[in-house]
Amino acid sequence: MDFEMSGEAVALRHELRDLVREHVRDDFLGAFTADPADLETAQAFCRLLAERGLLCMSWPPEFGGRGSTPWEQTVVREEMWAHHEPRGAQYMGVNWVGPTLMRHGTPEQQRKHLPPIASGEVIWCQGFSEPEAGSDLASLRTTATRDGDGWRINGQKIWTSYATMAQWCFLLARTSRGEKKQRGLTIFLVPMDDPAITVRPIGAMLGPHHLNEVFFDDLRVTEADVLGTVDDGWSIVQNVLSFERVGIARYARCERLLHMAPDALGDRWDALPAELRARWARMLVHCRRARLLAYRVVALQASGEVKPTDSAAYRIAVTKLDQDSAEVLMEIVAAIPPDPSSAAETYRLEVEDHWRYSQASTVSSGSIEMQRILLARTLVSTR
Structure with missing residues (x-):
């Protein structure tokens, strides 16, 4: 594998990076704070980004993109996540809502929804998990019932x-029941x-x-609000999750914060315990491993050969990296006096934000336990 980036x-x-420095405050920690100015x-x-053609670079020109390579879009993904996602929630529309609409949407749905995403004007949310259906998503209870020429949806x-x-909202609801719970699910654009x-x-x-x-x-x-075929929404969900799970370049923020540590601590860096500095170096190695796994999935997606197990392997590595690196970084910033x-205080706040966000990383978008089960089942079936 040769994943060397082009010029x-x-x-x-x-x-x-220049745009982030020029247009985003140094203390920006994401769009979803109590301060409306952050959003x-x-x-x-x-x-x-949209005006410069950088928001949806890999999208086809007819959908508002530049037809750039998946690797250029990967660079955007990495730099945005490394700098606390200054696109806010737009990554959802860019990374998987838009591509899913290109694959499964009607021409009318594409004309309606893709231009606002490409211009950075609309935010999407994902209506998947329920109180009794998280990791076992196909057990969801939200129902969509035929009502004349449309549907009525009820649930939570x-x-x-x-x-x-x-x-x-990209909403998944049950439209019928059969022997397999994965059948009878449908996507609605609400x-x-x-x-x-x-x-x-x-x-x-x-x-x-x-x-x-x-x-x-x-x-x-x-x-007109139904995406794809009624009762066949599960196939779309599998497609969505493969895009979503590789869509957040968690390793990029881990790597940036780890590289910043020696400069942030200055003279105090050499006074850190040797064991802690060794763990810091090990985390950098793990960053490289997660990056290469992500690049492998990107290459497979580009060729249309990606399987759920490919993204599961990456997901396991990168979510563990997220949490393990956060623990190391929190020990490192403990050496910084208030x-x-x-500038060291700004770095401390970045690390603390990274630690808070990492706590849910092995649960969100499919728990790490479910990713391991998926991977193990596939390995057993191919023996």
């Missing part, structure tokens, strides 16, 4: 990120401003706006 990709990385920073940065979703600010939808935020240490409960009470939708005016 164009290297130049793009420098361009993105506006992200929305403005999205529009800037939970852990729905960005639901308080999203304009659209406007979040419908009065039949209620959103209740869930308090968490990640901060406001991250997690929510969403209730659907006789939500009326039409056939000083709100110092």
